[in-house]
Amino acid sequence: MSKVAAVQAGGKKTSLAGKIFLAVVAIYLLVPFVTTFIYSLFVEWTDILPSGFTLRNYIELFSNMTFWSSIGRTLVLCIVSVLITIVLILMAMYVVVAVNRKFAGAMQFLCMIPYALQGVILSIGIISLYTGTGTILSNRMFMLFGAYAILVLPYIYQGIRNALNSIDAEMLIQAAEMLGCGRFRAYVQVVLPNIFSGILVSSLLAESIIFGDFVLANNIAGTNYQNIQVFLQANMDVSSGLSSAIVVVIFVVVALVTGIVLKLQGASQKRA
Structure with a gap:
């Protein structure tokens, strides 16, 4: 009995140590956000404590229609680009899983290439390739959708493959075929529902990457299709307090999107 009690006590200590560690990590990660939020609520912070409490930055920000437009554009970029990439990856993985496993190596190699493409290189390559072609791909907005679909390709591929x-x-799929189900039908009705949670996690990572990108949006579309990061850059020289408020709102929006995705993932796991 004493040994069992000792093991249980050790488990409790380990659990407590784990909670303390997670709390320290959470505080460390939240300190920049809390500091930015406090700075956005004051006129200046040149001493130990900030001075001049004000909500002017948030009032000015929320009354700015350009800000709301940039948030909407960023969400559209996230949804469309991620959906395009997910559909393409799922179609390609059907070939790898159900048709011929030999394509797995080539598939992995192609999907890992964007890791080596920096934003500047990718944007310049897309602009030089499609600008002036007179096709729908020469539209800057379509260029941007394609660029983000390429940017998030490795992350979504890894999540779906895992x-x-x-x-x-x-x-x-083989078990479903033995029961008289076709390969594609088995892939859609049996496999995809079981990996829905993994697809959502991959989408979450891709969403955070697109929300944090400035280079692609600025180089390809600029002010023609201004996302939230381009809007932030344009206001950094105007007011440091206003730019801090923008950062806080970006964090809140990303947190809301993350919460929705995690809610969907939880519902998917419960159904499973």
Whole structure:
């Protein structure tokens, strides 16, 4: 009994130590956000404590229609680009899982290429390739959608591939075929519902990357399709307090989107 009690006590100590560690990490990560939020509520912070409490920055920001437009554009960029990438990856992974496993290596190589493409290189390459072609791809907005679809490709691919490996998708399709189900139908009705959680997690990572990008949006579209990061850059020289308020709102929006995605993931896991 004493040994059991000692093991239980050790487990409690470990659990407490883990909670303390997570609390320290959370505080460390939240300190920049809290500092930025406090700075956005004051006129200046040149001493130990800030001075001149004001809500002027938030009032000015929320009454600015350009700000709301930039938030909406960023959300559209996230949704459209991520959906394009997910559809393409799922179609390609069907070939890898259900048709021929030999394509897996080539698929992985192609999806890892964007890791080596910096934003400046990618944007310049897209502009030089499609500008002046007279096709729909020469539209700056379509360029931007394609650029973000390429940017998030490795992250979504890794998430979907890991999800497929975790459920042994190839075995599931073979089992479904033995029961008289076609490969594609088995992939859609059996495999995809089981990896929905992994797709959502990949989408969450991709969403945070697009929300934090400035280079692609500025180089390809600029002020023609101003996202939230371009809007932030344009206001950094206007007012440091206003730019701090913009950063706080970006954090809140990303947190809301993250909460929605996690809610959907939880509902998917419960259904499973």
